Amino acid sequence: MKMTLIPQASAAALLLLLTLCLQCVGVAALVEWLRGVTATGSQGFGPVRSAILVVKSTIAIIILHGLVIFLWASFYRLQCFPSWELSFYFSSSSYATVGYGDVTLPSRWRLLGPLESMAGVLMCGVSVCLLFATITRLMDSDPRHSRNLGYTNHQVVPQGESLCQ
Numbered sequence: 001m002k003m004t005l006i007p008q009a010s011a012a013a014l015l016l017l018l019t020l021c022l023q024c025v026g027v028a029a030l031v032e033w034l035r036g037v038t039a040t041g042s043q044g045f046g047p048v049r050s051a052i053l054v055v056k057s058t059i060a061i062i063i064l065h066g067l068v069i070f071l072w073a074s075f076y077r078l079q080c081f082p083s084w085e086l087s088f089y090f091s092s093s094s095y096a097t098v099g100y101g102d103v104t105l106p107s108r109w110r111l112l113g114p115l116e117s118m119a120g121v122l123m124c125g126v127s128v129c130l131l132f133a134t135i136t137r138l139m140d141s142d143p144r145h146s147r148n149l150g151y152t153n154h155q156v157v158p159q160g161e162s163l164c165q
Helices: 005-040 047-079 084-095 112-141
Strands: none
Touching (some): 047 084, 047 112, 084 112
16 A cells, blocks of 8 residues: 555645635735725715626636636646646536536545635635625615614713613
8 A cells, every 4th residue: 555645645735825825815915906996985886886896806706716726727637637627627626515526536636625625615705705895895885774773863871871761
């Protein structure tokens, strides 16, 4: 029996590190871009402009995920599969946790598939959080969506006193 755990662990560590670096740089750049765009809209965004911003953000996130899939597919192409088509197919189905099972990694590298799936779940979670934060910021900046639940007069009541007198 060959010792394959060390090469798998080394490749996994490198791929995961590169995935995290790529994702962090991409998300940081997207956050900075979103801050700049939303800061210029002091009056809030209308529904069309908000929708366009969400669509642009979603496209940027999909491109970022595509780059991560390309990273893993490149490794698979070099080490596991004879074609780019198989490499991209396996990488994208693993990253998205679909995992049809019709294409499998050679036994020497079989631990990488589940690791890519875990990375994909985590990175998709980060992306959902970013989109949620973007939509929340857009809604908070829109005067039509107030968080005060209709109360117009907020009073601070000292401790021990009551408004009802």
